[in-house]
Amino acid sequence: MRQTDVLIIGSGVAAFQLARKLRSDINVMIITKSHMKESNSYLAQGGIAAALGEQDDSEKHFHDTLAAGRYHNNPDAVRKLTATAPSVIKTLVQQGCPFDKDAQGKLLLGMEGAHSENRIVHGGGDATGKTIMDFLISQRPKNVEVIENSFVYEILVENNTCIGVKAKNEDNQIDYFLAHHVVLATGGCGQLYRYTSNAETVTGDGIALAYLAGAEIADMEFIQFHPTLLYAGGKTCGLVSEAVRGEGGRLITEDGKAIMKDVHPLADLAPRHIVSQTIYEYLSHGEQIYLDISPVKDFSSRFPTISDLCRKNGIDLKEKRIPVVPGSHFLMGGIQTDLVGRSSIQSLYALGEVACTGIHGANRLASNSLLEGLFMGENLARWLNTQSFSKSHKLPVWREPSENRSIKDLPDLQELKKAMMDHAGIVRTRAGLMSLINWLERFGGEQVGDGNLDHMQKDTLTRMFMLITASLIAKAALQRRESRGGHYRQDFPCEKNHGWQQKQIIHCRKKEKGKVDEQIKVATIT
Template sequence: MTYDDVLIVGSGVAALQLAALLSKNINVRVITKSKVRNANSYLAQGGIAVALGKQDHPSKHFIDTLKAGRFYNNEESVRAIVNEAPALIREIFTKGSVFDKDQNGEMLLGMEGAHSEKRIVHSGGDATGKNVVEYLISQLKENVKIEEDLFAYELIIKENRCIGVKGKKPDGEIQAYYGNHVILATGGCGQLYTYTSNAETVTGDGIAMAYLAGAEIVDMEFNQFHPTLLYIDGETRGLVSEAVRGEGAILVTDDGTPIMEGVHPLKDLAPRHVVSQKIYEYVSKGVNIYLDIRCIPNFTKRFPTITEICTENGVDLSQGRIPVVPGSHFLMGGIKTDLIGRTSIDGLFAIGEASCTGLHGANRLASNSLLEGLYQGKKLSEWINEAPLKPLTAEPEKISDSFLQKRANLPELKTLQNNMMARVGIVRNSEMLIKQKNWLAQFKVNEMTNLDGYTSQDIERAFMVLVAELITDSALERTESRGGHYRNDYPFEDDRNWIKQTISHIRKREGEKDHEQIQTIFAT
C-alpha cells in the first residue's frame, strides 16, 4: 500500500507534462501498464497545431477546429486551447531544442488536412511524439516515481470520492495505491478495431474504470479513422502521417486515378472522416489505394520514420507509391471533464485522449491532440500546485481471497476487433449496430464483480468488451451522421435534434439509485 499526493495512471504527453510541471514538494507517482515510452504519444508523427505564422491567428485555428468537428465542439474549450497554444509551444521551444527550425531559426511550420494555414510544428521530421516525450521525461524531477508494467484495473471510491487505484503486477500480485488527486491519462481505445495506428496497450482501460466507478462517459460514437495506415498483406503496419498529404501526396487507385477529385474542395486534405470514407468505399469493393508520393522531393529526409516503416515492410519507395487503408486512430469522446480534467467524481481527473473536453467535437482536427494533452497537463499542474493538500485517512483496501480463481466468458481478441471493424467501423447502420449490440451482450461483462480474482488479461479483454458496448450503444442512439460517426441509414447531419451529447448509462455504486441514460444539450 502506497500513499502519494498525486497518482497518475498513464505515461503519454498529458501525463508527463503534468508530472514534469508539478511542484517538487509534491509526491508524484506515475504508473503505466507497459513501459513509459510505450504509448500513443510516442508514436505520434504529424506534429502540434499552433497559430504562429505571419498570416495565421488563433481565430483561424479556432474556425478550422470547429469546421473539422462539424460545429459540435465546445467553443469555450476550443477558444481557450488555441489561444494558449502559441505561448505553450514557445515555452517548450525556448527550454529545449525540440522542434524543427527553418533557415531563420524559427519553428518550421507544415500543412495538414483541414487547416487553412501552415501551422504544424514538427520534430525530427515525423518523430514529433517521440521527441516531445523524451523532452518531458528529461524534465521530470526527483519527486516523480515511475512504476512500469503495472496494470491499473479498479478505482478506489470512498464516500463518493476517488482516493486511489488497484493494480496488478506481471506475477499477479495486487497492490493498492492511494493519492489525494487521481488522474487517468490512459489514452483511447484504438485496439478495439482490426486496423489501428494505436499502441498495443491502448484498450480503453481508463474509460472502463471511470465508467465502472460511476463517472459520466460521453460521445463514444465519435471515433476518428485515420485515412492512411500502411497496409501490407491484409494487415496494418504503422501510420503514414497526414503531413505526407500536406506535402502534396495524393490518393490513387492501381491505375493512378486520383480518388479525391470532386469529393471535397480540399481534395486529399479534406477532413479525415471524408477521406477515410472515400478510401473505405474503394477498399470495400476490392480496389487497392495508394499514396502517390512522387511529387515530394527528398521524401526519405523529410519523413525518416515513415521511410523506416516502409523499408522494414518491403515497400520500395522508389516506385513512388505507399499502399494504405483507413484505421482506428483517435477517440473524440471519453470521460467527461472540464478544461483542467475534473470529472463528475470528486478527486478523479482525466486528461489527454481518455478525457472529453469538447475540443474535438465530432472529428479531431489534425495535430490538435498533442496540443490538448500539453494544455491539460499544464493547467492541471497549476491547479494542483495551488490547491491545499488534504491528508488521506482511508483504511487499506481489502484484497479478495479469490486470487486468480475466476474465469471469464470473453471473445477472442481478433473476433472482437473484426466485428467492431465490420459493424461499428467507418460505415455504420442500424442492422449492423443491433447485431453487434446483441453479440456483445452475451458476454455479460457488467456482471463481472470483484475483479481481484481475474487475470490481467481477462480484465483487459472485459474492459474492451465494455467500451465496445459503450461505442455501439452511442452509435445506435445517434440517428444522424456527423464527423467520425457515419451511418448510411441516416447519412445527413441533424442539427435540430443532435447538437447534444450522448451520455452513457452510469453504473451505480453501492448505496446509490439507478441512473437513467440521459442526454444534455451541449453548449456551443
Template sequence: MKKADIIVIGSGIAALQLAHHISTKKNVIMLTKSDVKASNSSLAQGGIAASIGADDHYSLHSDDTMEAGRFHNNKDVVDKITSDASQLIHELHEAGCPFDQDLSGQLKLGMEGAHSHYRIVHSGGDATGKNVIDFLVATLPRNISIAENMFAYELLINEKNQCVGVKAKDETGNIHYYFADHVVIATGGCSYVYSLSAGSPNVTGDGIAMAYLAGAEIADMEFIQFHPTMLIKNGEVKGLISEAVRGQGAKLVTKNGKLIMEGVHPLKDLAPRHVVSQTIYDYIHKGEEIFLDISSIDDFEAKFPSITEICVSSGINPKDGHIPVAPGSHFLMGGIRVDLNGKTNISGLYAIGEAACTGLHGANRLASNSLLEGLYFGKRLAKYLNSALPMEKLENDVFLERSNHTPVTVPNFNELRERMMENVGIVRTKHALVKHKSWLERYLHLDQEFPSFDNLSISEIQSILAIVIALMITDAALERTESRGGHYRLDYPTENINWQNHQVIYHYTKGRIGAHEQNKATVHARAVFC
C-alpha cells in the first residue's frame, strides 16, 4: 500500500503539465500503463494551436473551434482556453521546450484544416508531440514519482462517495493499492477500440470505463473523430499523415487524379475533419482508392521527417508523390464530465486531457486543439490542487469492495475492434447499431452488477473495460437521432437544432452499497458544474 497527496493515472501531456505546475510540497505518484512516453500525446505529429500571429486573435480561434465542433461546444470554455493559448506556448518555449522558428527568431506558424489563420506551432516539423513530451519528462520535478507498467483498473470509493485511491496490477499480476486525497484520471481516449487507428495500443478507454464504474458521469461518447488521412498499406494502418501536410498544399485525389474535395466544402481539402473523412469514406465504399497527392510540396522529406520515415518503412516512396490514405479512429470528444477545474461529480476524483469531456471540442475537435487542451487543464487543475485542502475522509481508508463472483466471458479484442469499425464507424445506421449493441450485450450490460476484477488477467480486465466503452459509444449513437460533427447517421443525415448543446450522459450506480437506481442514458442540456 502506498500513500500520496495526489495520484495521477496516465502520462500524456495533461498529466505531465500538471506535474510541472503542482507544488513541490505535494507528494505525487504517476501511474502509467506502460512506458512513461507511450501515450498518444507523444505520437502527435500536428502542433499546438494558438492565436500568436499579428493578424490573429483568440476570438477568431474560438470561432473556428465552435464551427468545427458544430456549436455543441461550451462557448465559455472555448473562450477561456483559446485566450490562454498564446501564454501557454510562450511559457513552454521560455522554459526551454524547442519550437520551430523562422530566420528572425519568431515562432513559425502553420495552417491546418478548418483554421482561418496560420496559428499552428510545431516542434521538429511533424514531431511536436514527441518533442514536448520528451522535454516535460526530462524536466519533471523531484516530487513526482513514476510507476511504469502499472495497470490501474479500479477506483476506490468510500461510503461518502469520495474517491480515496486506486487499485493497479503490475506486469506479474500483483495487486497494488494506492491511496490519496486527490486522484486524477489522464489516461487518454479510446481510439484503439477501433481496428483502423494510428493511436497507441494503450489507449482503449480504461480510465473512462473505470470512472463510469465508480459512478462518474460520462458524456458525449458518440462523438468519435475519424482522422481523414491514415497511411494504409494492404488494409493496415501504418501511421498517421498529419493535417499539416494538407496545410502545405497536398490534395486528396482518386487513382485517376480526381480532386475529391472540389465542390464539397468551401475549404476543400482543409475542410473540418468529419467532412473530409465522410467524403473519403464515400469513395472507398464505392471501391475507389484515395491518395494524398504531395507532389506540389517542395522539400517534403525535410518538412515532414517523421512522416517520410513512416512512408519509407511501409514501402512507399514519397518521391512518387502519392500516399494511400483512409480515415481511422483518432480522438474522442466525449469522456468523463468535468468542470473548468477538472472536477467530476465524485469528490476527490478529477479528469483531464482526452479522458475528460470539458466542453472545448463539441461534436468535432479542431485540429491541434488537443495538446492545447492538455496544457490548459493540466496547469489549471494543478493550481486548484495547490490550494485544495485534504478531504475529511473516513478512518482507515474504508472503501467499497465488489463481490468476487465469476465474471462474464469476454470476446476476442480484435473481433471487438473490427465490429466497432464496421458498425459504429464513420457512417452509422440504426440497423447496424442495434445489431452491434445486441452482440455486445451477449457479454455485458451497462446496468449489470460488475464483479471484482482482482482475479482476472490484465488483458481480460482491459477487454471488459473496452466493452463498457463500446456499449456507451454504441448506445449514445443510437440515442442521438441526428448527424453532427464526428457522429454521422445515414438515417438521420442532417443536424437537428433540438439536439444542439444536449448531451447523452451515462451514470452507473448499480452494485454500490446504498445505491438502488440503475444507470440510464439521459439527455441533459450542457452545463459546466462545480
C-alpha cells in the first residue's frame, strides 16, 4: 500500500499540466495503464485555439465555441476559457515550448472548421500534441513520480469521500494507492466505436470508474465524430486533421463532386457534426468520399505526420486524394465537474476529456481540447496549492467490503464496437437505441460493475468498463428526443430550443444498504 498527496490517473496534457503546476512540497503520483506517451494528447494533430491575431479577440472565440456547441455550453465556463487562452499560449512560448513560427519569429495562426478567424497555434506542423506533451514531460518536477503499466480498476470511497484507488500491476497483482486528492485524467471513450481516431487505451475507464463510485455523469449522448479518418484496407488507420480543410482541402465523391458546396455556408469548414453526417449519408448509399488535397500547397511538408500515415497505408499522394470516413473522436460529456475539476464526490476530481465542464456543449469547437486540458490543469493546481497537506494527517486504512459478488458474461469486443457504431453512432433512432440497450442489458448493462473485480483480468475489466460506458451513452441518447451537435436523432431531426436547450441528462448511481439505485435526471445547466 502506497500513500501520496495527489494521485493522478492518466498521462495526457491535463495530467502533466496539473503535475508541473503543483507546489514542490506536494507529493504527486501519475499512474497510467500503458506508457505515459500513449494517449490522445500525444496523438493530437490539430492545434490550440487562442485569439492572438490582430483582427481576433476572445469574444469572437467565445461566440464560435457557443455556436459549435449549439448553445448547450455553460457560457461562463466558455468565457473564462477563451479569455485565458492567449495567456496560456504566451506562457508556454516564454517557457520554451516550440510552436511553429514564421520567418520573423511570430506564431503561425491556422484556420479550422467553425472558427471565424485564423487562431490555431501548431507545433511540428501536424504534431501539436506530441510537441506539447514532449515539452510538458521535459518539465516534470522532481516531486512527481510516474508509474506506468498500472491499471486502475476501482475507486475507494468512504462517506462520499475518495481516499484512493485499487490497481493491477504488470503481474496482475493488486496495488493500493491512498491519497488526499485523486484526479481522473483518463481521456474519453473513442474505442467503443468501430471507427475511431482514438488511441487504443481510450476505452472509457475513468467514466465507468467514477460512475461505479457514485459520481454524477453528464451529457454522454454528445459524441463528436471526426469527419476525416484515413480509410484503407477496410479499416480506419488514423486521423486526417481538419487543418487540411483549413488549408483548402475539399471533400469530394469518386467523380469529383464537392459534397459540402450547398450544405452549409462554411462548406468544408462547417461544424464537424454537419460534415460527418453529410459524409455518412453518401457512405450509406455506397459512395466512397475522398479528401481532395490538390489545393493544398506543399502538402507533404505542411502535413508530415499525415503524409507518413498515408504512405504507410499504401495511399499514393500523387493522386491528390485521400479516402476518408467519419469516426468517433471526442466525448463532450463525462464526469460532471466545476471549473476547478471537482466532482460530486469529495476529493475526487476530473480533468480533460473524461470531465464534463460545460465548455464544449453539444459539439466541441476544433482545437479547444488541448486548450481545455492546459486551462483546467492549471485551475486545479491553483486550487490545490492553497490546501494544507499536513504530514501528521494520516489517511484512513481501507478495509475490503465483505459481500461476495459475482460477474456476468461480457460481450465480444468487436461485436460491441459494431453495435455502438450502428445504433449509437452518427445517426440514431429510437428503435436502434432500444435494440442496443436491450442487448447491453443482457450482459448486465451499467450494473455489471457489481461483480467481484479483484479476481478479473485486466482485459476483462476493460470490456466491463466499455459495457458500462456504452450503456450510459445509449440511455442518454434515447432520453434526448431532439438533434443537437454530436447527437443526431433521425426520428427527431431538429433542435428543440424550448424543450432541450441548456438541459443536461445526468446519470448517478447510489448504493445504500446493499442496494444499487440508478438515477437518470434532466437538469438545467447552471
